[in-house]
Amino acid sequence: MQSILPLPAQPVKPGTSTGQQFWHSATADRTEKTIDSYSPADGQLIARVHLSTRADYDRVVEIAQAAFAGWRLVPAPRRGEIVRQMGDQFRRYKRELGTLVSYEMGKSLQEGLGEVQEIIDICDFAVGLSRQLYGLSMHSERPAHRMLEQWHPLGVVGIISAFNFPVAVWSWNAMLAWVCGDVCIWKPSEKTPLTALACQQIIGDVLRNNDVPEGVSCLVTGGRDVGEWLARDPRIALLSATGSTRMGKAVAEAVAGRLGRSLLELGGNNAIIVSEHADLDLAIPAIVFGAVGTAGQRCTTTRRLIVQDSIYNDVKKRLKHAYAQLRIGNPLDESFHVGPLIDTQAVAGYQAAVKAVYDQGGRFVVEPGVLSGLGFESGCYVKPCIAEAENHWPIVQHETFAPILYLLRYTTLDDAIAQQNGVPQGLSSSIFTLNMREAERFLSAAGSDCGIANVNIGTSGAEIGGAFGGEKETGGGRESGSDAWKAYMRRQTNTINYGTTLPLAQGITFEL
Ligand code: UN1
Secondary structure, three states: OOOOOOOOOOOEOOOEOOOHHHOOOOOOOOOOOEEEEEOOOOOOEEEEEEOOOHHHHHHHHHHHHHHHHHHOOOOHHHHHHHHHHHHHHHHHOHHHHHHHHHHHHOOOHHHHHHHHHHHHHHHHHHHHHOOOOOOOEEEOOOOOEEEEEEEEEOOEEEEEOOOOOOOHHHHHHHHHHHHOOOEEEEEOOOOOHHHHHHHHHHHHHHHHHOOOOOOOEEEOOOOHHHHHHHHHOOOEEEEEEEOOHHHHHHHHHHHHHOOOEEEEEOOOOEEEEEOOOOOHHHHHHHHHHHHHHHHHOOOOOEEEEEEEHHHHHHHHHHHHHHHHOOOEOOOOOOOOOEOOOOOHHHHHHHHHHHHHHHHOOOEEEEOOOEOOOOOOOOOOOEOOEEEEOOOOOHHHHOOOOOOEEEEEEEOOHHHHHHHHHOOOEEOEEEEEOOOHHHHHHHHOOOOOOOOEEEEOOOOOOOOOOOEEOOEEOOOOOOEEOOOHHHHHEEEEEEEEEOOOOOOOHHHOOOOO
16 A cells, blocks of 8 residues: 555644645644544555644634635636546546545445545535525516525635545535535545645646635545634634534534534434335345445434334344345455454543443354454454443433344334434434335325435435435434525525515504
8 A cells, every 4th residue: 555655754634725835844843733644544654744733723714714715706617627627536536535545544445436426416516506606586576676695605614524535525515615606625534634635736736727815625624623713713614514413513512602504414323114015125235235334334324223013023034144245355455345443542432331231131143353463463353243222221312333133023004103203312213114015104294204215225324416415413414406506605685676666564554
């Protein structure tokens, strides 16, 4: 891997994508603090990245604000054209970036490439959107009056992204924000800073070649402190944050305290209901991919399986068989299905959850374990496992970012839906059934309470065309497709009088 990205002699420094300070300059302070990025695949140090100071942060916000003054006046389709060129750049660098995502984050190469494909897809979506930022027009109650609404750029958008989708989730936000006329400051996860720097490099040429003002795309690096600076800063018009519910609550409180806007995409505790009317040939692979894909570290990972009594033993048997085929190993080797967790701290979280399952009365039907020995030197590889459990147990109610699947049973569909909804989170959900009444009930107002509800496909792997996000402790935000763009703009209602009198609304008279 060292040949793909040789470790730079000095830390890589963030900043704006067109500015001098993007790569570390010769004059930089050698005693500066850094984030060391290790690969969970082999435990190697990949790079040292400069940690933004408060002074760096303030400078970046000023540059972003200055850029916004110009960028908001660039016609939206022209902004879309620049995003189109970015999409081409991501096409060009798909393999390199996908490989780096896989190496720095630990997801399989296929998933790393898939993540870059999500960037390409959202670029295409945003290009079309740049000609469709539609407002409505309304009929006024007053003669010779016209009413309409228009959508204006909002300002500086902060983006806090998580390690599990280190680049795609940034792009869902940034590409929409840019066609909407906003400028972005991205704080990537401190666990995956290098993939973020790579994205800045990839789009840097496009911005320079098009004379886009410096500061349209900014990057700051760091952990909780930097997140707090963004959350408390009234110069940040919208803060979009993806991560844990704990982080989201802190962000929501700080942003609400200044009456700012936040867009939150937080934890999930996603379930698949498997009815006695399910086609199990579809259900089993969907469950396995949903539970073990990205080593159980997607917000949309399938964490609970709610199975009808009459097929419970059959489903259990088939899953045991499927899990026995899983090959765990280096994510860059395409013969493996499951890569490592992000770091040893995540492994400790997995072990604590396993212990909690035993303590709360659970039983593993596919055994857990941490792998060691040749190929597993990083200490981050764990066995995907399945436990028989009950929905109300604290460990089942909690999102553990690891490949642990809880097997639950139900008798009636009402009971299944109650269990599916009976958790604090509300991101993704699905039912496997060929019975139309069951499927429609699951999608009805009395059905799933999640932001995403699927029939005969799993809980993960959403396309960018739909709005992505969830209810309850998932935070309520929507990113990506549909009309999620509206969160990145400010709405203005206009009333125009083209007549010769001044009638007041609601029939009020006011004579002078
Ligand atoms: C996330 O885990 O934060 O639906 C995003 C999916 C992906 C995105 C997941 N398209 O699984």
